[in-house]
Amino acid sequence: xxxxxxxxxxxxxxxxxxxxxxxxxxxxxxxxxxxxxxxxxxxxxxxxxxxxxxxxxxxxxxxxxxxxxxxxxxxxxxxxxxxxxxxxxxxxxxxxxxxxxxxxxxxxxxxxxxxxxxxxxxxxxxxxxxxxxxxxxxxxxxxxxxxxxxxxxxxxxxxxxxxxxxxxxxxxxxxxxxxxxxxxxxxxxxxxxxxxxxxxxxxxxxxxxxxxxxxxxxxxxxxxxxxxxxxxxxxxxxxxxxxxxxxxxxxxxxxxxxxxxxxxxxxxxxxxxxxxxxxxxxx
Numbered sequence: 001x002x003x004x005x006x007x008x009x010x011x012x013x014x015x016x017x018x019x020x021x022x023x024x025x026x027x028x029x030x031x032x033x034x035x036x037x038x039x040x041x042x043x044x045x046x047x048x049x050x051x052x053x054x055x056x057x058x059x060x061x062x063x064x065x066x067x068x069x070x071x072x073x074x075x076x077x078x079x080x081x082x083x084x085x086x087x088x089x090x091x092x093x094x095x096x097x098x099x100x101x102x103x104x105x106x107x108x109x110x111x112x113x114x115x116x117x118x119x120x121x122x123x124x125x126x127x128x129x130x131x132x133x134x135x136x137x138x139x140x141x142x143x144x145x146x147x148x149x150x151x152x153x154x155x156x157x158x159x160x161x162x163x164x165x166x167x168x169x170x171x172x173x174x175x176x177x178x179x180x181x182x183x184x185x186x187x188x189x190x191x192x193x194x195x196x197x198x199x200x201x202x203x204x205x206x207x208x209x210x211x212x213x214x215x216x217x218x219x220x221x222x223x224x225x226x227x228x229x230x231x232x233x234x235x236x237x238x239x240x241x242x243x244x245x246x247x248x249x250x251x252x253x254x255x256x257x258x259x260x261x262x263x264x265x266x267x268x269x270x271x272x273x274x275x276x277x278x279x280x281x282x283x
Contacts (some may be wrong), residue, residue, distance in 0.1 A: 024068045024082075028195050028222060029096050032056070032089045052091040058084070065105050070222065072193050077130035079220070081105040090227075098224035103217070110213040113203075117179050120186070120201055120218065124170040127190050127197065134170050135189040135196060137163040138280055139252035141259040142271035145172030150268045158262040160255070164189050170199075180210050191277050194225045225279045249280060 026035065036043065036056060047054040065081040084103030089095075107119050136142050140162040148166055151158070157165065167174060168188045186201040197220055204215040233241045233248070260270045275281065 027071045054089045056087045075131045098227045100222040102220045106216050106218050109215040113210050113214045116216045132190040132192040135191040139255040140164045142274045145169030147268050158259050160259045196223050196228050
């Protein structure tokens with residue numbers, strides 16, 4: 001199913017043979033209902049009425065990909081070759097587009113791992129060009145990918161399991177050897193304004209030989225900081241998570257400081273200039 005979010009009033013649907021999907025614009029943080037009302041074609045929905053939770057999913061005629069522009073005030077990011085789009089609306093919490101999943105069509109199956117690696121880093125480059133920045137989870141040490149040769153990191157980072165691992169630094173391109181050593185899933189996190197983007201790449205199959213062709217699936221989850229952090233709390237605490245948030249951040253920051261102290265003692269540089277989203281800065 002195709003959608004059009006601008007300039008569709010009075011438009012006539014062209015014949016399928018001549019159909020070219022129009023570009024799509026989605027502004028993060030705007031009304032889910034407003035988005036749905038502008039859809040050019042029907043969508044599928046799956047709702048749990050007891051908890052006022054709905055998934056709205058759009059797939060595309062003949063799998064023809066779309067160009068989707070993700071906007072925030074003063075910023076826009078163009079994602080090309082989009083073949084899947086899902087909006088999660090937790091109406092007990094928000095009426096806005098705060099949880100958005102996008103699936104991209106990457107390179108053809110059988111493309112080389114080197115080419116797929118290049119495609120992924122080009123996608124990350126599009127994020128950075130649009131103003132998105134590297135994100136460190138507040139408990140994770142602020143260690144850039146450029147420091148990986150200075151310590152042993154394959155099992156943990158100075159004794160800590162991390163969400164935002166230095167290997168997946170969007171500012172540092174990993175070697176093909178390191179790329180092939182990853183066990184299937186690649187995870188980068190970036191932030192802009194009050195949103196976090198999780199770029200996840202899945203290498204299909206178990207082959208880890210760079211000489212053999214590969215197939216990859218790429219998805220992107222855009223989450224508001226409120227959505228991202230609310231789900232970090234136990235279910236029972238979520239209704240009151242904002243009151244608990246400051247203390248939670250202090251605890252996470254203390255874990256970061258302890259790990260960074262170990263890193264400095266080992267001669268590993270810490271990214272002191274990183275600030276992170278404004279909503280995560282511990283006072």
